[in-house]
């Protein structure tokens with residue numbers, strides 16, 4: 601009997617956890633889709649050890665006096681490049697706690713990089729052009745994604761079971777610009793609908 605019990609326990613723990621895809625739909629108070637919202641999922645069972653890799657480039661260019669993209673998800677410890685594609689010089693900085701840095705004036709077709717070591721948000725500005733604004737969201741989970749123009753995004757391969765879902769957006773009026781909710785991830789497709797007040801002011805502070 602003891603042998604059987606150990607066998608069953610061994611089986612349970614050696615079987616890969618069931619996983620599923622989660623569709624998150626983000627809408628504002630009028631039901632309009634919200635783009636550039638960052639979704640992160642932390643399963644109660646934890647996140648895998650080791651470096652996190654995402655399929656998108658860790659890059660924010662400066663082009664036409666704007667940062668592109670406006671919101672970039674970066675794994676903790678990730679190196680982001682900041683190529684300047686403009687004819688003018690830019691001076692990139694962040695005053696955000698844990699992710700303060702400054703890249704002094706650099707010109708056309710030059711690039712610089714920075715390593716983001718603290719999970720959280722780095723709001724980016726340019727010392728020369730006040731209207732330039734972008735956000736680096738540094739995350740400590742591989743289950744992260746950004747909403748597109750439809751306000752929807754799919755986060756794939758989340759282990760089944762309890763988890764915390766967070767939605768961050770620079771204009772969310774909640775504390776920390778973030779909504780957190782706990783939910784149970786099914787072994788299959790799931791859906792979460794998030795609605796909030798996105799009328800806040802995006803700023804470099």
Ligand SMILES: [Cu+2]
Nearest residue numbers: 690726728729
């Ligand atoms: Cu600039």
